Amino acid sequence: MGFDAWEPYQYMTVGNTVTGLDVELVRAIAAEMQCELNIVQGSWVELLGLLKEGEIDFVLGASITEDRQDFAYFSEPYRQEQFSLYVRADDVGLDVASIQAFINAGHKLGIVNEYYYGDEIAELYASAKFRPQFVGAIISEMNMARLLDEEIDGFLEDSFVAASILRRKGLDELIKPHHITLGNNDVYVMFSKASVEEELVAEFNRGLAAIKQNGLYQQIVLRYQD
Known part of the structure; x- marks a missing residue:
């Protein structure tokens, strides 16, 4: 296994x-x-x-x-599972209604390499227009560090996984879930x-x-x- x-x-x-x-x-x-x-x-x-x-x-x-x-x-x-968008605490009120709107606004999105986030994200990632807005990482913790360093503007993660890691690392006041979530898979x-x-x-x-x-x-x- x-x-x-x-x-x-x-x-x-x-x-x-x-x-x-x-x-x-x-x-x-x-x-x-x-x-x-x-x-x-x-x-x-x-x-x-x-x-x-x-x-x-x-x-x-x-x-x-x-x-x-x-x-x-x-x-x-x-x-x-359900993936959510996570952002810096100051950006929780960011006025975007979808991941496409988020990256369309020029924001960079952190993902974990080879994870499958559903059809919507796969289509955006496959687009030559939007691909530069995606930043890949080996593990989710790398996305959290990049978010705090302002190298990316948000990342996608399973809601339970993110809550667990953020709590364990004491980052749950610095990084918050945005209201954007992806459908259940x-x-x-x-x-x-x-x-x-x-x-x-x-x-x-x-x-x-x-x-x-x-x-x-x-x-x-x-x-x-x-």
Whole structure:
């Protein structure tokens, strides 16, 4: 399993234990399948490369894209995510109604390389007109630093992830969510076609259905909503 630090979904505790909402859900499914997990840590870009080569079998927290379907299978969706625009506290009242309006006004937008933020952002990023307004980073913390250094004017991040990181780093008074949010997207486990048979994905889906049916799924999710 590929692991990309993304608290509260995937993270390392002070005792060097890998945990988080996604990790706990997959551990519960693996127990249903009577499988053991071996964990490989890397950035999202590194993990995608390893997945393509079959050097890791799956990663968590993935979105389906046409490109990825060439080299990966996808589980049934196991949760949803919503990305929000984050800005400096002084800019919370910025009068823009959409991401397109934000970048149209000349603002630079921080994103994490190879993350999928939905069709709207993918189309803007593919546009020669708007591409220069996007600034890529390896991890979200880099976007936060760039925002405070005024190298970018805002960044996109999952609402739970941003709240967790900002609170932990003591930046929650300096960086605030703008009212612009993107629509909810389904999130999947992504399996390598180079190392995983489709039947294993079907077995994983049966395990996911089982923990939803026996109540374990809801128990885990509720722990992270408190």
